[in-house]
Amino acid sequence: MIGAIIGDIVGSRFEFNNYRRKDFDLFTKDCKVTDDSIMTLAVAKSIMETEKILKPSFHSTHPIYYAQVEKMSVKYMQEIGRKYPNCGYGGRFKEWVHSDNPRPYNSFGNGAAMRVSPVGFAVKTEREVSLLSKAVTRVTHNHQEGIKGAEAVAVAIYMAQRGWSKDEIQKKIEGQYYPLDFTIDEIRDSYKTDLSCQGTVPQAIKAFLESTSFEDAVRNAISIGGDSDTIAAITGAIAESYYGVPADLKEKALTYLDNELLSIYHDWEEYYEERKNNKQVS
Numbered sequence: 599m600i601g602a603i604i605g606d607i608v609g610s611r612f613e614f615n616n617y618r619r620k621d622f623d624l625f626t627k628d629c630k631v632t633d634d635s636i637m638t639l640a641v642a643k644s645i646m647e648t649e650k651i652l653k654p655s656f657h658s659t660h661p662i663y664y665a666q667v668e669k670m671s672v673k674y675m676q677e678i679g680r681k682y683p684n685c686g687y688g689g690r691f692k693e694w695v696h697s698d699n700p701r702p703y704n705s706f707g708n709g710a711a712m713r714v715s716p717v718g719f720a721v722k723t724e725r726e727v728s729l730l731s732k733a734v735t736r737v738t739h740n741h742q743e744g745i746k747g748a749e750a751v752a753v754a755i756y757m758a759q760r761g762w763s764k765d766e767i768q769k770k771i772e773g774q775y776y777p778l779d780f781t782i783d784e785i786r787d788s789y790k791t792d793l794s795c796q797g798t799v800p801q802a803i804k805a806f807l808e809s810t811s812f813e814d815a816v817r818n819a820i821s822i823g824g825d826s827d828t829i830a831a832i833t834g835a836i837a838e839s840y841y842g843v844p845a846d847l848k849e850k851a852l853t854y855l856d857n858e859l860l861s862i863y864h865d866w867e868e869y870y871e872e873r874k875n876n877k878q879v880s
Contacts, residue, residue: 602840718755747795
């Protein structure tokens with residue numbers, strides 16, 4: 599999840615001022631945390647709180663688990679989201695955050711994909727990737743393209759952290775989700791802001807696939823322009839699962855989080871370490 603947060607922070611100053619090169623400072627005084635990080639942390643909180651109520655073994659076998667995740671996703675996206683009213687929400691999502699009767703609104707916006715990264719790290723099987731990504735996504739983005747975009751990102755994270763090669767990840771994405779028949783160099787000068795999953799997720803995944811390191815992946819993502827914080831958040835999440843994250847970048851990024859967001863992040867670190875240990879034992 600720290601990869602998504604880093605991508606969001608680094609990309610925040612370029613969202614409305616695109617920079618189509620890779621030679622930029624990663625962190626400056628103009629960088630900030632946006633809705634990408636805040637909602638990613640809310641999804642993480644939803645998963646962790648669900649597992650305080652229900653055993654994580656419900657993941658692969660019990661619909662009660664996923665119903666509880668949906669309930670917790672609404673609770674924490676609203677509860678946390680209302681504390682950060684000016685962090686960059688889209689209009690319809692902002693209405694949903696403040697609604698007394700929140701309902702999905704058939705969105706296929708890239709918000710579905712920007713916040714899903716905790717799913718890829720929390721699951722044990724590919725089947726769980728699909729079920730859990732749907733559970734945290736369809737509370738708002740219940741359009742099929744929104745669900746597909748979130749699942750594609752979660753699948754890429756799941757595969758990358760389990761040692762699958764980039765070629766294998768690309769084949770999976772192309773076979774089940776999106777064509778990736780372009781290069782970053784080919785689209786850098788012509789790519790325009792597209793807030794849909796189908797116009798953001800393939801580009802973010804390709805930025806990872808062409809990278810040589812975590813940092814290079816984030817630079818690739820920002821260099822194409824468009825919705826820079828979201829593209830870099832998606833790319834950063836996948837790159838984290840493949841490369842890991844340099845300690846200095848992690849340390850710097852966490853200075854942009856306030857105490858509440860930092861507390862959720864540290865809770866997630868503990869949760870994820872426990873999950874990793876359980877996976878190794880199982």
